[in-house]
Amino acid sequence: MFIHRHKVQFYETDLMGIVHHSNYLRFFEGARVAWAHSKGLLDYQQPGTASHFAVLETQVRHVKPTFFGDDLQVEVQAKTDGNRLIFQYRLHGRKGEICALGQTVHVSLGPDLKLKRLSAEIKAVTEKETWTETWL
Amino acid sequence: MFIHRHKVQFYETDLMGIVHHSNYLRFFEGARVAWAHSKGLLDYQQPGTASHFAVLETQVRHVKPTFFGDDLQVEVQAKTDGNRLIFQYRLHGRKGEICALGQTVHVSLGPDLKLKRLSAEIKAVTEKETWTETWL
Amino acid sequence: MFIHRHKVQFYETDLMGIVHHSNYLRFFEGARVAWAHSKGLLDYQQPGTASHFAVLETQVRHVKPTFFGDDLQVEVQAKTDGNRLIFQYRLHGRKGEICALGQTVHVSLGPDLKLKRLSAEIKAVTEKETWTETWL
Amino acid sequence: MFIHRHKVQFYETDLMGIVHHSNYLRFFEGARVAWAHSKGLLDYQQPGTASHFAVLETQVRHVKPTFFGDDLQVEVQAKTDGNRLIFQYRLHGRKGEICALGQTVHVSLGPDLKLKRLSAEIKAVTEKETWTETWL
Numbered sequence: 001m002f003i004h005r006h007k008v009q010f011y012e013t014d015l016m017g018i019v020h021h022s023n024y025l026r027f028f029e030g031a032r033v034a035w036a037h038s039k040g041l042l043d044y045q046q047p048g049t050a051s052h053f054a055v056l057e058t059q060v061r062h063v064k065p066t067f068f069g070d071d072l073q074v075e076v077q078a079k080t081d082g083n084r085l086i087f088q089y090r091l092h093g094r095k096g097e098i099c100a101l102g103q104t105v106h107v108s109l110g111p112d113l114k115l116k117r118l119s120a121e122i123k124a125v126t127e128k129e130t131w132t133e134t135w136l
Numbered sequence: 137m138f139i140h141r142h143k144v145q146f147y148e149t150d151l152m153g154i155v156h157h158s159n160y161l162r163f164f165e166g167a168r169v170a171w172a173h174s175k176g177l178l179d180y181q182q183p184g185t186a187s188h189f190a191v192l193e194t195q196v197r198h199v200k201p202t203f204f205g206d207d208l209q210v211e212v213q214a215k216t217d218g219n220r221l222i223f224q225y226r227l228h229g230r231k232g233e234i235c236a237l238g239q240t241v242h243v244s245l246g247p248d249l250k251l252k253r254l255s256a257e258i259k260a261v262t263e264k265e266t267w268t269e270t271w272l
Numbered sequence: 273m274f275i276h277r278h279k280v281q282f283y284e285t286d287l288m289g290i291v292h293h294s295n296y297l298r299f300f301e302g303a304r305v306a307w308a309h310s311k312g313l314l315d316y317q318q319p320g321t322a323s324h325f326a327v328l329e330t331q332v333r334h335v336k337p338t339f340f341g342d343d344l345q346v347e348v349q350a351k352t353d354g355n356r357l358i359f360q361y362r363l364h365g366r367k368g369e370i371c372a373l374g375q376t377v378h379v380s381l382g383p384d385l386k387l388k389r390l391s392a393e394i395k396a397v398t399e400k401e402t403w404t405e406t407w408l
Numbered sequence: 409m410f411i412h413r414h415k416v417q418f419y420e421t422d423l424m425g426i427v428h429h430s431n432y433l434r435f436f437e438g439a440r441v442a443w444a445h446s447k448g449l450l451d452y453q454q455p456g457t458a459s460h461f462a463v464l465e466t467q468v469r470h471v472k473p474t475f476f477g478d479d480l481q482v483e484v485q486a487k488t489d490g491n492r493l494i495f496q497y498r499l500h501g502r503k504g505e506i507c508a509l510g511q512t513v514h515v516s517l518g519p520d521l522k523l524k525r526l527s528a529e530i531k532a533v534t535e536k537e538t539w540t541e542t543w544l
Contacts, residue, residue: 013287022161151421297430327429
């Protein structure tokens with residue numbers, strides 16, 4: 001299982017003293033980019049290449065808050081469904097407890113923001129991945 | 137229908153030239169705070185009051201991209217379900233077209249981050265609201 | 273004097289309960305874009321036009337904190353100095369008190385990120401502006 | 409010399425294709441928190457302790473742009489001046505070149521946002537640090 005680490009920054013908190021919910025989408029983005037790079041998809045998310053992805057849908061379920069200084073761990077799983085690339089995330093807090101679950105759905109876009117088919121490279125990578133249906 | 141306006145800022149864009157998806161959760165937050173204030177819920181989201189709300193779930197569906205300088209309009213609808221406060225959002229782009237749909241689910245928390253029952257005030261306000269089931 | 277208004281959002285606060293200092297640069301950006309639009313510089317900050325500006329220097333002096341829900345007012349003044357475009361800002365809090373002072377220095381860049389001369393249009397606009405030396 | 413590393417995230421870019429200038433203040437914050445933790449100042453920036461710091465002044469000089477995916481390195485130096493804690497930063501890009509220089513000035517605040525004297529602990533730590541006057 002691919003795991004991405006993120007140390008919570010002071011500027012990611014809000015006046016409730018916890019991480020602002022919008023930042024979870026940023027943590028997930030960091031996690032899927034790191035996942036892509038770890039799979040050799042080095043141009044992932046660089047415009048002008050085959051592998052830029054637009055975000056179609058996001059979903060986050062918050063289970064527990066996270067705090068300044070926490071060493072978060074984000075587990076990532078990926079699959080394709082037709083021309084859609086689907087990621088799920090399990091975000092663990094400082095004690096390893098699950099703090100958030102998420103899913104993002106993407107399609108491939110050209111630099112002209114027009115839809116493209118998923119590359120063979122992406123399909124080849126995701127086919128080798130394990131997918132657990134029960135995450136979210 | 138309550139409508140919140142937001143002018144897209146330069147710092148809300150990313151290198152694809154469009155608004156970064158995480159900002160939609162920020163636009164929705166701005167919209168629900170403005171909605172609450174418009175209903176006389178003036179302490180909405182101030183810690184130490186009855187009406188602080190934690191985010192339990194978020195969901196965003198992206199239909200079209202939005203751009204720097206766009207005058208966005210976010211329609212807001214709200215209802216309660218037991219101790220949950222549910223908002224839905226319809227975000228319109230510069231030509232009035234729907235660009236994104238969203239939902240956020242909240243519970244009331246005290247300053248100690250412990251769950252509280254929804255206040256009578258919130259229930260009274262949402263009971264007067266119209267809710268359309270087919271938004272998302 | 274040009275004044276830009278900004279209502280402080282919940283997501284702009286941090287765990288000290290005040291607006292995070294990095295957001296002042298965002299408020300200043302919002303203010304100078306609004307200033308440019310008010311002067312008819314409608315393409316201001318759009319890439320691929322003559323009037324994109326890179327940030328060379330920023331400086332912020334914090335006098336008082338600002339808070340969630342505050343209606344901020346940002347006064348803007350602008351001048352040119354050779355090929356540099358210089359803005360200064362005075363940010364007022366909810367009671368009109370000065371909360372922050374700032375300055376940003378810009379140069380004009382083409383879409384290739386190469387330096388360009390300031391356009392005659394920008395120079396014509398700033399020549400008509402009043403500049404007070406004692407702001408920062 | 410203390411060095412803090414930061415990998416540039418997609419959400420930190422703007423429509424010019426480069427890192428948005430407001431994020432440099434966030435990189436510097438990440439760097440000084442990491443510096444403080446590395447010196448054993450473990451409560452650094454936690455509210456309710458002696459070592460919370462408000463930002464009085466920030467200054468950034470941009471030399472070259474930075475890009476999505478860059479592995480940045482931020483050198484940090486610190487000193488005190490009376491009750492002020494002063495940090496300077498040198499931010500290096502993917503090839504080691506200097507991309508930005510910065511300075512932030514801080515004072516110690518209690519949870520009531522009232523000024524406090526710098527702790528003996530902070531003074532003891534900064535006295536052992538090397539300071540080079542010529543950074544900015």
